[in-house]
Amino acid sequence: MQSDSIIDKIKKLEKHVLALEGTPTTRKMIQGKIQAYCENFIQNLKEGIAFNAIHEDACGFYDYPICENGYSLDEVLDLFDRSVDKPGLNAASGRHLAYVPGGGVPTAASGDYLAAITNKYAGVFFAGPGAVRIENQMIQFCANAIGYTGNYGGNLASGGSVANLIAIAAGRDAHKIKGANYHKTVIYGSKHMHHCVDKSIRITGLKECIYRDIPLDDKFRMDVGILSKQIKTDLSVGLAPFMVIASAGTTNCGVIDPVNEIANVCEKFKLWLHVDAAYGGLFCLLEEEKAKFKGIERADSIVVDPHKALFLPYGLGVALVKNVEHLLKSQFYEADYMQDAIENRNEISPAELSPELTKHFRGLRMWLPLQIHGVAPFKSAMREKLLLTKYYCDELRKINNIRIVNEPELSIFAYRYEDPSKSKKENNSINKRLVEEIHRDGKVFLSSTTIEGEVCLRIAILSFRTHLFEIDLAINEIKTKLGAMTINS
Amino acid sequence: MQSDSIIDKIKKLEKHVLALEGTPTTRKMIQGKIQAYCENFIQNLKEGIAFNAIHEDACGFYDYPICENGYSLDEVLDLFDRSVDKPGLNAASGRHLAYVPGGGVPTAASGDYLAAITNKYAGVFFAGPGAVRIENQMIQFCANAIGYTGNYGGNLASGGSVANLIAIAAGRDAHKIKGANYHKTVIYGSKHMHHCVDKSIRITGLKECIYRDIPLDDKFRMDVGILSKQIKTDLSVGLAPFMVIASAGTTNCGVIDPVNEIANVCEKFKLWLHVDAAYGGLFCLLEEEKAKFKGIERADSIVVDPHKALFLPYGLGVALVKNVEHLLKSQFYEADYMQDAIENRNEISPAELSPELTKHFRGLRMWLPLQIHGVAPFKSAMREKLLLTKYYCDELRKINNIRIVNEPELSIFAYRYEDPSKSKKENNSINKRLVEEIHRDGKVFLSSTTIEGEVCLRIAILSFRTHLFEIDLAINEIKTKLGAMTINS
Numbered sequence: 006m007q008s009d010s011i012i013d014k015i016k017k018l019e020k021h022v023l024a025l026e027g028t029p030t031t032r033k034m035i036q037g038k039i040q041a042y043c044e045n046f047i048q049n050l051k052e053g054i055a056f057n058a059i060h061e062d063a064c065g066f067y068d069y070p071i072c073e074n075g076y077s078l079d080e081v082l083d084l085f086d087r088s089v090d091k092p093g094l095n096a097a098s099g100r101h102l103a104y105v106p107g108g109g110v111p112t113a114a115s116g117d118y119l120a121a122i123t124n125k126y127a128g129v130f131f132a133g134p135g136a137v138r139i140e141n142q143m144i145q146f147c148a149n150a151i152g153y154t155g156n157y158g159g160n161l162a163s164g165g166s167v168a169n170l171i172a173i174a175a176g177r178d179a180h181k182i183k184g185a186n187y188h189k190t191v192i193y194g195s196k197h198m199h200h201c202v203d204k205s206i207r208i209t210g211l212k213e214c215i216y217r218d219i220p221l222d223d224k225f226r227m228d229v230g231i232l233s234k235q236i237k238t239d240l241s242v243g244l245a246p247f248m249v250i251a252s253a254g255t256t257n258c259g260v261i262d263p264v265n266e267i268a269n270v271c272e273k274f275k276l277w278l279h280v281d282a283a284y285g286g287l288f289c290l291l292e293e294e295k296a297k298f299k300g301i302e303r304a305d306s307i308v309v310d311p312h313k314a315l316f317l318p319y320g321l322g323v324a325l326v327k328n329v330e331h332l333l334k335s336q337f338y339e340a341d342y343m344q345d346a347i348e349n350r351n352e353i354s355p356a357e358l359s360p361e362l363t364k365h366f367r368g369l370r371m372w373l374p375l376q377i378h379g380v381a382p383f384k385s386a387m388r389e390k391l392l393l394t395k396y397y398c399d400e401l402r403k404i405n406n407i408r409i410v411n412e413p414e415l416s417i418f419a420y421r422y423e424d425p426s427k428s429k430k431e432n433n434s435i436n437k438r439l440v441e442e443i444h445r446d447g448k449v450f451l452s453s454t455t456i457e458g459e460v461c462l463r464i465a466i467l468s469f470r471t472h473l474f475e476i477d478l479a480i481n482e483i484k485t486k487l488g489a490m491t492i493n494s
Numbered sequence: 495m496q497s498d499s500i501i502d503k504i505k506k507l508e509k510h511v512l513a514l515e516g517t518p519t520t521r522k523m524i525q526g527k528i529q530a531y532c533e534n535f536i537q538n539l540k541e542g543i544a545f546n547a548i549h550e551d552a553c554g555f556y557d558y559p560i561c562e563n564g565y566s567l568d569e570v571l572d573l574f575d576r577s578v579d580k581p582g583l584n585a586a587s588g589r590h591l592a593y594v595p596g597g598g599v600p601t602a603a604s605g606d607y608l609a610a611i612t613n614k615y616a617g618v619f620f621a622g623p624g625a626v627r628i629e630n631q632m633i634q635f636c637a638n639a640i641g642y643t644g645n646y647g648g649n650l651a652s653g654g655s656v657a658n659l660i661a662i663a664a665g666r667d668a669h670k671i672k673g674a675n676y677h678k679t680v681i682y683g684s685k686h687m688h689h690c691v692d693k694s695i696r697i698t699g700l701k702e703c704i705y706r707d708i709p710l711d712d713k714f715r716m717d718v719g720i721l722s723k724q725i726k727t728d729l730s731v732g733l734a735p736f737m738v739i740a741s742a743g744t745t746n747c748g749v750i751d752p753v754n755e756i757a758n759v760c761e762k763f764k765l766w767l768h769v770d771a772a773y774g775g776l777f778c779l780l781e782e783e784k785a786k787f788k789g790i791e792r793a794d795s796i797v798v799d800p801h802k803a804l805f806l807p808y809g810l811g812v813a814l815v816k817n818v819e820h821l822l823k824s825q826f827y828e829a830d831y832m833q834d835a836i837e838n839r840n841e842i843s844p845a846e847l848s849p850e851l852t853k854h855f856r857g858l859r860m861w862l863p864l865q866i867h868g869v870a871p872f873k874s875a876m877r878e879k880l881l882l883t884k885y886y887c888d889e890l891r892k893i894n895n896i897r898i899v900n901e902p903e904l905s906i907f908a909y910r911y912e913d914p915s916k917s918k919k920e921n922n923s924i925n926k927r928l929v930e931e932i933h934r935d936g937k938v939f940l941s942s943t944t945i946e947g948e949v950c951l952r953i954a955i956l957s958f959r960t961h962l963f964e965i966d967l968a969i970n971e972i973k974t975k976l977g978a979m980t981i982n983s
Binding site for chain 2: 011012014015016018019021022024025026027029032033035036039040042043044046047048064065066069070071072073074075076078081084085088089090091092093094096097105107108109110111112113114115117118119120121122123124125126131132133134135136138139142146163164165166167170174177183184185186187188200201203204205207208209210211213310312316318319320335336338360361362363364365366367370373374375376377378379380381382383385386388389392393395396399469470472473
């Protein structure tokens with residue numbers, strides 16, 4: 006009787022729960038409408054703006070709080086359109102030429118969809134052997150690109166920041182840095198290091214260490230002479246140099262620190278070399294670009310972001326460690342089993358090399374596009390971006406009073422308007438206004454930065470949707486806005 | 495001339511790059527085939543097995559290395575089917591009754607798809623105001639469920655492990671724990687604490703602190719009397735108690751530590767209370783279950799996993815901190831701007847409260863299902879799982895020599911076969927064999943654990959696809975396998 010009553014209750018609830026699964030018809034309808042929305046979104050990208058500064062519409066949510074029975078899909082998609090899609094930056098647009106543009110190759114979205122429906126557990130080999138092998142294959146792909154061979158290990162993290170965190174923690178543990186010695190332990194970085202590396206230092210507890218901000222040379226790269234001298238000075242007063250953090254390329258200027266020379270210094274003084282190559286590293290896939298990264302394979306740890314140079318949607322950064330044992334020591338949980346894990350390294354599991362246990366099977370968003378398209382169009386896209394950058398730079402030079410602040414090494418560089426008859430302060434405010442005018446328009450999205458007290462514009466060309474058309478638009482915007490400002494001034 | 499030559503090269507590359515975008519037709523074809531695959535996958539779940547121990551097929555990848563021009567989608571999906579989908583655990587199956595089962599509500603997959611195509615940047619308010627508001631709304635939803643009000647803050651992390659990491663770091667920074675004092679700083683946890691919390695302690699550098707493994711009471715909950723006594727002892731010898739980590743519920747037994755009593759102790763001794771409620775916390779959405787979690791809202795930090803009790807695909811854990819200032823102090827980058835950020839906390843950005851900067855817009859995989867279905871069917875599903883657990887337990891009691899190791903509080907509990915005429919060792923090996931037999935079959939997936947030296951079976955009922963049918967299957971499997979083993983022995 007009691008049991009029957011439970012069964013009745015369970016059966017009644019079961020019927021209600023089926024709404025979460027839907028039927029073949031409702032599933033087709035729902036995903037069909039979402040795909041139609043996405044198709045429309047893609048088709049409007051070419052003509053649409055890249056930035057919409059008006060935020061009011063993003064308040065639409067307050068009219069749609071989470072409620073007991075939900076809303077119609079049409080209402081929900083309309084709300085999404087008005088309140089999420091329209092306001093702010095359109096990171097998917099080829100006209101988004103600031104920060105590092107977001108990718109969003111459609112087949113990667115299909116990969117996310119497939120991963121979420123099948124929900125394969127990619128954390129541990131035993132549970133999802135194929136899923137783990139896919140992730141390991143993607144790590145191998147990145148490792149081979151930058152030149153790691155042998156006993157390396159890696160992890161597909163949720164982005165460059167967590168990948169940097171994994172690498173910094175591995176360095177800390179490999180060098181057995183202890184709390185009692187933080188005050189005399191020294192970390193070296195450059196002025197143009199990405200701030201997420203500093204956040205990683207803080208999260209791992211290393212913020213108490215001494216941090217040396219090594220100045221840049223005239224090409225905005227870490228000055229290796231100063232680095233070397235600083236290490237010697239630190240050693241001479243009894244401090245303990247520990248880690249050097251280099252960038253390839255930097256966020257501000259897209260330049261590559263002289264990794265090989267830094268590696269020489271690290272080797273000499275037995276320091277952990279970490280290279281944040283989140284933005285630049287995967288350009289190593291191009292044979293002709295490899296020389297720029299000379300020595301990167303000597304780094305103890307490296308970060309590369311497939312959601313940057315492989316044009317995937319936001320959410321995939323890769324931590325690579327030259328010696329997998331350092332990564333295992335830092336992340337493996339059951340130390341007793343470590344030996345076996347190292348012996349069977351072909352089948353090492355992501356959970357053994359990362360802070361994550363249960364996670365999105367994110368290898369699929371990279372594997373599916375690479376399997377369907379092959380590497381060739383990705384390489385073509387990278388080559389195209391490098392040429393577009395050169396072209397943009399050439400065109401800028403033709404504009405009166407534009408100065409190229411740094412020669413582009415990859416697809417990011419800084420430039421600025423500089424009227425010789427005006428003060429630095431006046432020129433700074435002209436550059437600020439120029440960016441504001443471009444933002445107001447929203448046709449293309451460019452950002453500014455400050456380098457040595459000078460306000461600069463900065464372009465980052467790395468969307469697979471950025472072609473000649475978009476670059477010509479950007480050049481035209483600069484010319485038009487500058488023209489208007491000059492006439493008005 | 496030079497410029498023409500660049501333009502020619504760019505245009506030639508552009509044509510090749512268009513493969514990454516595809517055309518409306520190819521996009522429709524590709525996502526259509528993937529959806530058809532997924533539809534077939536969903537329809538086979540009811541009849542299909544939950545575990546396939548044969549791993550050989552997962553080697554299929556070695557025949558499909560990443561290559562220049564890719565493979566046909568049919569080949570790729572066939573490879574996926576053989577090598578990823580089939581081997582190992584089927585986490586999407588309602589017959590997966592071990593660990594904490596993976597969800598995978600189909601509308602969440604649509605959310606991932608929409609997020610990946612539109613690629614909205616959800617890290618910073620300025621860039622994606624609507625996207626950030628969606629994430630904040632999801633945090634609010636979780637915070638309200640567990641009873642936080644006022645000045646809390648939170649982050650949608652990639653899973654429970656990273657969410658725990660964020661919370662532990664916030665506690666460390668709020669209490670200004672310094673490296674020089676690690677050796678006298680004390681952290682308290684229980685024997686059934688999830689190991690990812692220990693990993694977080696290691697990543698944050700706190701592994702050098704003293705860790706006290708507080709024993710469990712007879713209901714497998716942290717023994718508050720012993721905790722209190724231990725803190726007093728530690729204080730009396732000059733140590734510095736810092737943090738208590740409680741669980742709601744535990745991985746092994748699904749029980750909830752006596753949070754309110756632990757909160758009293760923490761309040762008295764001014765300790766940071768962290769509650770890992772990754773598995774259990776969202777059961778607070780059910781009014782009738784709230785009493786079990788009494789005091790949880792007094793915790794300084796809490797983790798809840800929507801990819802568990804909200805049945806979403808793997809990849810979403812939420813860190814909640816009672817006082818957002820603690821989270822900002824730990825994760826905000828530009829300290830100068832912190833005051834403004836706190837003042838405008840309605841529009842606080844995820845990047846200010848987490849290690850991540852660029853990230854998957856994962857709020858959408860939670861928001862879309864909640865908007866489309868409403869909360870009601872999610873609550874029904876949770877209620878159904880609780881009743882199914884009670885039913886399973888009742889049915890187990892009817893089987894000869896089965897002992898319920900812990901009374902279920904939520905939807906996880908442990909039980910074991912125990913023949914009084916046999917030794918503990920003999921009974922242990924019977925339980926081991928029982929699990930092996932069930933695995934060999936794969937019809938349902940159950941796992942084992944060891945509690946106080948006794949090998950137990952453990953069920954975790956938390957798939958939205960687990961209904962009466964699947965639970966009856968599991969009961970039947972236990973009966974059949976035990977019967978066969980008893981006859982043979």
